[in-house]
Amino acid sequence: MRRFLFVLVLCVFCFGVSVQATAQDVSGSMDHPLITRFPDSTITWYEEQGYEPYQIAVGPVTGYRTIDEWEKVEGKITRINYMLEGERSFYEVYSNYLSAIKKAGFEIMAEGFDKNSSNKGAIGQRGFLGVHYIANPIPPGKSYLMQGSATSGGSGYVAAKLKRSEDTVFIVLGIAQYKQDTIVTMVDIIEQKVMEDDLITVDAEAMSKDIDIHGKVALYGIFFDYDKATITAESAGAMKEIATLLTNRGDLELYVVGHTDMKGSLDYNINLSQQRAASVVDALAKDHGIAASRLTPKGVGPLVPVMTNKNDKGRASNRRVELVAK
Secondary structure: OOOOOOOOOOOHHHHOOOOOOOOOOOOOOOOOOOOOOOOOOEEEEEEEEEEEEEEEEOOOEEEOOEEOOEEEEEEEEEEEEEEEEOOOOHHHHHHHHHHHHHHOOOEEEEEEEEOOOOOOOOOOOHHHHHHHHHHOOOOOOOOOOOOOOOOOOOEEEEEEEEEOOOEEEEEEEEEEEEEOOEEEEEEEEEEEEOOEOOEOOOOHHHHHHHHHHHOEEEEOOOOEOOOOOOEOHHHHHHHHHHHHHHHHOOOOOEEEEEEOOOOOOHHHHHHHHHHHHHHHHHHHHHHHOOOHHHEEEEEEEOOOOOOOOOOHHHHHHHOEEEEEEO
16 A cells, blocks of 8 residues: 655744645645645645634444543644545545554554444444534534545544643544545644643653654753752752653753743843753753763753743743753
């Protein structure tokens, strides 16, 4: 089987990456940065929602419009409906998505397909999709996913999750062959914040995974005295996890990058962020035995914000230390 799909796990706010729509896509739409489309597909419906609930079906249909097993999540939701015309089969699209999601490190929560609607209510079967999308309604006229024609075919479903340093992200896919030459794919992405006030200390395993996927990890568990580069005692847990990461991966070399908010002058913040990055490198070397030659401190001040600097919440998210793979 040919492999066409590539999952991209990127930090668009940090790197400034944007995914452009094609000329045939509905106005204002684009691929989500987490996952590309199957080649030659077009977007017929696109919607971004704020912090909303979403129910992920993870078990089969057990009765009339009933599924007993759900995982209830909430977060920022992006919904994208794709249509693909041509001689592809729904199974080719389904298997490429599933393979790409697994390769990107996602944990599969539920998956299944049905070629001829013979297994009523099983995960991936049309009846199953119907119950799932009753719980997560698609506005009328926005998708042919739950419709069919005289030449309609099989269907499939994938639900998966990935723990990132800043949140947990879920991907839910519903795929169906609307007619012999048309496949419909509904992609829902739910970005679930799991930290309090957007601040979290992650463990060494999560940091390692983020570095492998993103090339970096943002840390909010390292604290400094006000307007100084002195690391406070409450940072001990985060520093220990960084040391564990570097001990477990002896070949890993990093830039330690300091970030500040926008308060104060640019020159002041650049200098402060450089000093703070250097303090982290010094502490890892002196207190944890990590070779300083593996770490290069850099300070970029307020130049790479991840949120607005116009409120306290945004400024808190911008004050961080990032580990960037060399």
